[in-house]
Amino acid sequence: MSNDRIWILLGKQFSGEISSAESAELENLLKQDPGVAASREFAANIWQTPIRETADAECENRIWTAVQPQLPPRRHRPVIRVLLATAAAAAVSGLIWLGWPLQRSTTPVLQQHSVAAGKSKVTLPDGSIAWLNSNTQLQYDENSFGKQYREIRLTGEAFFDIAKSEGTPFIIHAGKIKIHVLGTAFNVKAYTDDSAVYTTLVRGKIAVSFQNKTVVLQPEEKLTVPVTQPATDFQQTHLDKDSSGQLPEISWLNDKLIFDNDAFSTLANKMSKWYGVTFHFESPALQQLRFSGIIDTESIDEALKMLQLSKPFHFQISGKDIYIRN
Amino acid sequence: MRNDIPELQKRIYGGDTQAFKELYDCFCTPLLQLALAIVHNREMAEEIVADVFIAIWKKKENLHQASNLKWYLYAATRNIALNYLRKYAHKKTLHLDEACLPEYEVNPEAQLISHEMMQHINRAIGELPPQCRLIFKLVKEDGLKYREVAILLNISIKTVENQVGIALKKLTKMKAFLIASLPGAQ
Numbered sequence: 433m434s435n436d437r438i439w440i441l442l443g444k445q446f447s448g449e450i451s452s453a454e455s456a457e458l459e460n461l462l463k464q465d466p467g468v469a470a471s472r473e474f475a476a477n478i479w480q481t482p483i484r485e486t487a488d489a490e491c492e493n494r495i496w497t498a499v500q501p502q503l504p505p506r507r508h509r510p511v512i513r514v515l516l517a518t519a520a521a522a523a524v525s526g527l528i529w530l531g532w533p534l535q536r537s538t539t540p541v542l543q544q545h546s547v548a549a550g551k552s553k554v555t556l557p558d559g560s561i562a563w564l565n566s567n568t569q570l571q572y573d574e575n576s577f578g579k580q581y582r583e584i585r586l587t588g589e590a591f592f593d594i595a596k597s598e599g600t601p602f603i604i605h606a607g608k609i610k611i612h613v614l615g616t617a618f619n620v621k622a623y624t625d626d627s628a629v630y631t632t633l634v635r636g637k638i639a640v641s642f643q644n645k646t647v648v649l650q651p652e653e654k655l656t657v658p659v660t661q662p663a664t665d666f667q668q669t670h671l672d673k674d675s676s677g678q679l680p681e682i683s684w685l686n687d688k689l690i691f692d693n694d695a696f697s698t699l700a701n702k703m704s705k706w707y708g709v710t711f712h713f714e715s716p717a718l719q720q721l722r723f724s725g726i727i728d729t730e731s732i733d734e735a736l737k738m739l740q741l742s743k744p745f746h747f748q749i750s751g752k753d754i755y756i757r758n
Numbered sequence: 759m760r761n762d763i764p765e766l767q768k769r770i771y772g773g774d775t776q777a778f779k780e781l782y783d784c785f786c787t788p789l790l791q792l793a794l795a796i797v798h799n800r801e802m803a804e805e806i807v808a809d810v811f812i813a814i815w816k817k818k819e820n821l822h823q824a825s826n827l828k829w830y831l832y833a834a835t836r837n838i839a840l841n842y843l844r845k846y847a848h849k850k851t852l853h854l855d856e857a858c859l860p861e862y863e864v865n866p867e868a869q870l871i872s873h874e875m876m877q878h879i880n881r882a883i884g885e886l887p888p889q890c891r892l893i894f895k896l897v898k899e900d901g902l903k904y905r906e907v908a909i910l911l912n913i914s915i916k917t918v919e920n921q922v923g924i925a926l927k928k929l930t931k932m933k934a935f936l937i938a939s940l941p942g943a944q
Contacts, residue, residue: 439930440923447897447922449904475930479898481879491804492786498808499782503775503815552823734837741840741912 437461438468446479543577545570547588551684558582558595560602565589565684566708567623589621591682594636606631609642609657618649619682628658632671632681642666654681689727696721696756699739707732709749714757718745760784763827770814771821782811785828788900789835792910795892796839806842810834829906836910882932886925893918894925 441458444450450458462469545554547564554562554570558578562570568588577583582602594602594613602613606622607629616636622629631640633649640647642657647668649655656667671679689706691699697719700711709732713719721743727735732754736747748755769777789810793803813834814821824830883891889911896907897918904918 436920436923436927439927440919443897443922443926444904444919446926447904471930475926478879478926478929482899488787491790492783495786495790495804495808495811496779496782498805499811499815502812503778730833734833737837737840738909 435465435468438465442468442472442475446476543572543574556582556584558597558600558602560595561593563591565591565621566706586620586622588623589619589684591617591619593617607657607659609640612639612641619679621681627660628656630681631655631657632679634679634682652679691726692724693722694724695719696723699723700754700756703727703732703735707735709752709754712753712755714755718756718758721745767821767824767827770818773818778811778815781814781827785831786811789831791892792832792835792896793839795888795911796836797842802842802846803839806835806838809838813838828900829902832900832902832906832910878932879929882929883925886928890921890925893921897922 438458438461441450441454441461444454445458462472545552545562545564546569547566551566552564554564556562556572556577557574560582562584564570565588568586568590570584570586570588570590572582572584578597578600580600582597582600584602584604586604586606592604592613594616604611604613604620606620607624609622609629609631611618611620611631613636616638617634618636618638619632619634620629621631631638631649632654633651635651637651638649640649640655640657645666647655647666649668652671652673654669654671656669658665671681673679689702691702694702697713700713700719703709704711706727723739723742725738725742727738730738733749736749736754739745740747746757748757763781766777766781770781786807790803790807793806794800797803797806810831814831821827883894886894893907893911896902896910897904902910904915904922907913907918908915
């Protein structure tokens with residue numbers, strides 16, 4: 433019924449879900465239906481009239497009494513603040529305090545950002561941005577960062593967009609390599625279990641040094657420095673962008689895990705990388721189940737529950753192992 | 759619905775309990791309503807909402823990763839509610855139609871239409887079929903996307919489109935009728 437179609441389109445218009453094609457369709461339909469056209473303003477009025485559920489104060493208080501005891505004392509620092517073990521001990525023990533090098537004017541305050549799974553965006557004090565991939569740690573000394581150098585240590589994988597700041601070089605320590613930057617965007621992959629450290633430059637210019645070598649990278653170049661072999665075995669390669677115009681090395685930055693009619697086996701592969709887990713299937717039939725969807729900020733538990741809504745299966749999470757059962 | 763959620767999110771991430779209470783005051787009732795619509799048991803729904811807020815507080819360190827806290831709250835409520843349902847699967851399967859939804863009242867600050875008119879509109883909203891009413895409320899009042907409502911209620915986007923259209927049509931008919939019958943209206 434075309435009349436219902438008008439109302440559907442009006443709803444989409446008021447809620448901001450309408451496409452331009454639908455917008456044109458709506459105007460067309462309204463021309464043919466003066467009755468609805470006349471009540472369009474009423475409808476808009478209704479949409480703008482705020483309604484409010486009657487808040488049941490007693491009920492809200494009842495729930496709050498269950499929630500409140502779970503709130504521990506205030507904590508101001510949003511990031512995990514890891515004081516060096518010695519520094520922390522120094523604060524409580526005079527003895528160790530004496531042992532602490534006195535010439536050090538400021539106690540190093542180590543800022544540590546870690547991501548166990550998923551991704552996280554970290555803004556450094558100089559405005560530089562680091563996107564951390566899963567299972568990644570980034571550390572810097574809050575007191576000395578930005579004074580002479582901007583120095584950080586990375587384990588795992590991160591994409592950096594470094595703010596320009598002449599005079600204070602940005603230095604990244606990752607595994608056996610050291611990267612000097614002046615203002616640029618690049619990706620570093622240096623997981624401890626990787627056989628090499630990979631540096632991919634997107635724009636700008638960086639110099640990567642390791643042992644006694646220094647290699648200058650041009651945009652779209654990738655440098656592979658093996659962990660175990662002699663550093664002379666490094667590789668410098670030019671990368672090709674994929675069909676979407678992106679370097680495959682930084683595709684992990686795309687915030688979503690998208691799957692479209694994927695077999696569970698394929699999806700499990702994607703999810704293994706995304707969450708850093710291993711899947712175990714009870715039967716091959718389970719691997720043939722097909723799913724479509726998008727995983728965004730969901731936890732693995734939430735994501736699996738979401739999948740359960742469309743196909744029947746059971747799962748058990750035990751540490752980093754996910755067991756899929758009938 | 760307040761529009762400074764990202765600000766609240768930042769403060770909660772920093773451990774601000776006052777901000778957390780503000781978030782609670784803003785979302786307790788809408789989330790309770792969604793939980794009720796899924797489990798249809800008041801006690802259980804209250805527990806679910808408590809669980810959601812406790813989880814938010816406990817995982818507040820991860821809050822900077824949540825790009826959309828509002829959606830996060832609704833999705834968490836749905837997930838936890840489905841968990842409860844699974845746990846108590848021996849109880850009957852519940853339909854949205856059976857869910858008891860709260861009464862609506864008019865926001866007194868709204869000056870768009872007369873008080874009397876608003877009462878009529880809200881009575882009319884109360885007379886919509888329960889699922890239709892909930893979908894309309896989630897879209898119009900809570901500002902959720904069609905796609906989000908579809909995921910929350912496990913229905914298709916088409917159904918959301920249709921239900922919003924039906925609600926709008928019914929309410930507009932009612933209002934047009936009322937205006938025509940009011941003294942002084944032409």
